[in-house]
Amino acid sequence: MLDPTVFKAYDVRGLYPEELDEAGAYAIGRAYVEQFAPARVAVGRDMRLSSPSMAAAAREGAADAGADVLDLGMVGTEMLYFAVGDLELDGGIMVTASHNPKQYTGMKIVRGGALPVGGESGLLDVRDRARAGAWHRAERGAVREADIWDRFVERVLSFVDVSSLKPLRVVIDAANGMAGTMLPPVLERLPMVDVVRCYFEPDGTFPNHEPNPLLPENRAFIVEKTRTSNADFGVAFDGDADRCFFVDDTGDFVPGDFTTALFAQAILGREPGGKVIYDVRASWAVPEAIRAAGGVPLINRVGHAFIKQRMREEHAVFGGEVSAHYYFRDFSQADSGTVPFLLMCELVSRHGKLSAALAPFRERYFITGEINTPVADVPAKLAELEERFGGEGTVTHLDGLSVEFDDWHFNVRPSNTEPLLRLNLEALSRELMNEKRDAVLSAIRA
Numbered sequence: 351m352l353d354p355t356v357f358k359a360y361d362v363r364g365l366y367p368e369e370l371d372e373a374g375a376y377a378i379g380r381a382y383v384e385q386f387a388p389a390r391v392a393v394g395r396d397m398r399l400s401s402p403s404m405a406a407a408a409r410e411g412a413a414d415a416g417a418d419v420l421d422l423g424m425v426g427t428e429m430l431y432f433a434v435g436d437l438e439l440d441g442g443i444m445v446t447a448s449h450n451p452k453q454y455t456g457m458k459i460v461r462g463g464a465l466p467v468g469g470e471s472g473l474l475d476v477r478d479r480a481r482a483g484a485w486h487r488a489e490r491g492a493v494r495e496a497d498i499w500d501r502f503v504e505r506v507l508s509f510v511d512v513s514s515l516k517p518l519r520v521v522i523d524a525a526n527g528m529a530g531t532m533l534p535p536v537l538e539r540l541p542m543v544d545v546v547r548c549y550f551e552p553d554g555t556f557p558n559h560e561p562n563p564l565l566p567e568n569r570a571f572i573v574e575k576t577r578t579s580n581a582d583f584g585v586a587f588d589g590d591a592d593r594c595f596f597v598d599d600t601g602d603f604v605p606g607d608f609t610t611a612l613f614a615q616a617i618l619g620r621e622p623g624g625k626v627i628y629d630v631r632a633s634w635a636v637p638e639a640i641r642a643a644g645g646v647p648l649i650n651r652v653g654h655a656f657i658k659q660r661m662r663e664e665h666a667v668f669g670g671e672v673s674a675h676y677y678f679r680d681f682s683q684a685d686s687g688t689v690p691f692l693l694m695c696e697l698v699s700r701h702g703k704l705s706a707a708l709a710p711f712r713e714r715y716f717i718t719g720e721i722n723t724p725v726a727d728v729p730a731k732l733a734e735l736e737e738r739f740g741g742e743g744t745v746t747h748l749d750g751l752s753v754e755f756d757d758w759h760f761n762v763r764p765s766n767t768e769p770l771l772r773l774n775l776e777a778l779s780r781e782l783m784n785e786k787r788d789a790v791l792s793a794i795r796a
Contacts, residue, residue, distance in 0.1 A: 352377055356456070357477040359469040359766040360655050363447055363456035366400045370455055372407040374480070378457060379411025379443060381479035384486055385472060386461055388440030392496065394422035394430040396446040396528050396590050397552035400455045405445040408457065409493055412443070416488035420496035424552070426532040426591040428686040431464040432505060433498045435682030438462075449562035449588040452555055464682040465662070468655035503535050505681065510692045512539065516699040521546040521584040523572040525561035526553040529587035529594075529687065536688060543695055546579050548572075561589030564673065569595065569603060577601035583694060583704045587687050593674040594687040596694060598704040605719065607632040608711045610670025611639035613690065616697055617668045618643035627660050627669035627677070630749045630761050631720065631774040635711045636670070651749040652763065658683050672720070672774065716783040721773045723794050728764045731771060731794060735762055738793055758786050762794070
């Protein structure tokens with residue numbers, strides 16, 4: 351089964367087996383190799399119940415098309431990215447449905463250098479080849495297992511000075527996802543960090559909660575556990591562990607843009623003058639923090655495929671998204687969940703309480719978070735919003751509609767998969783934020 355709707359803007363994702371099954375995985379693996387002609391590729395998988403057979407099918411498809419395949423086994427998504435970059439492979443396939451519920455399967459596909467294959471960079475061509483199934487004859491490639499664990503651990507630890515870490519207590523919610531497998535070899539090297547390990551057992555049924563910390567109901571546990579454990583901070587990982595979300599020492603959730611600002615400051619402290627990529631949804635805290643640290647802020651479209659491409663073009667040292675994707679030049683310009691966790695350990699060790707580091711942002715910038723609203727006609731509604739709010743503000747169309755005023759701004763973006771508009775709004779006072787949020791939402795929902 352290979353429903354064409356499983357091909358999204360940035361990856362492949364669908365219900366197993368109704369929308370995507372092993373036959374579809376084989377077809378995608380084979381079509382990927384026929385489309386891009388990689389000589390050597392890696393294939394990894396997450397802990398979902400369908401992932402072993404789906405990964406095996408993808409490996410067979412890639413090998414039948416002529417590529418030599420390195421089987422990484424069960425790894426975090428960032429480990430697949432690392433393997434492709436560090437081993438100088440021509441590409442890779444990670445079998446994962448990321449943060450989606452247990453009934454989903456999917457794939458994240460990259461080319462050499464861990465550059466993503468998305469809707470605007472060849473994924474639709476892979477879709478068409480896979481659905482046609484008119485395969486070329488090729489000499490079958492070899493399949494062998496590869497162990498990249500030691501190299502991965504050394505690389506992520508290189509981002510921090512382990513000797514600078516002070517005694518910390520950290521709560522980690524692995525959500526029964528890949529963080530529970532990926533983190534222990536790293537944690538063994540951090541004797542000063544007392545980790546309260548929660549849901550570290552990989553389990554594709556997700557018996558405790560779905561692995562999507564963006565949803566408040568899924569992060570309620572980490573908030574409460576951080577408070578009751580008297581921890582310095584808490585961290586919750588998504589299913590494939592390429593994203594992590596932070597809770598400060600008071601139990602308050604830390605928005606991804608504030609985290610981006612903190613990390614940018616830390617990284618620019620080591621590399622002043624560096625360029626940092628951030629997305630159109632972000633708080634003003636991000637570009638202002640980058641400039642204050644001597645860096646160059648560069649705004650960009652939302653989405654890992656676009657961020658990673660811009661990272662390469664600009665040779666940016668770091669990139670961050672509101673959705674808690676954090677990208678590092680020295681990690682093949684790829685996103686990681688482990689490196690941000692380590693950076694936060696170093697940041698808190700050096701500067702004290704996380705809540706104190708965040709206070710200047712929280713006192714000045716008031717953000718709504720993302721608010722989704724179904725609409726009947728997305729283009730018409732965007733035009734209506736621009737006509738209503740764009741007259742006195744500065745309008746840009748980098749990604750959806752952005753309008754900026756002296757003391758507030760907003761971005762409204764259409765969903766890639768649903769008739770939705772996604773609103774992110776910020777103001778320089780809570781009262782103004784509430785007022786403008788209600789005004790824009792009223793216009794969207796009218």
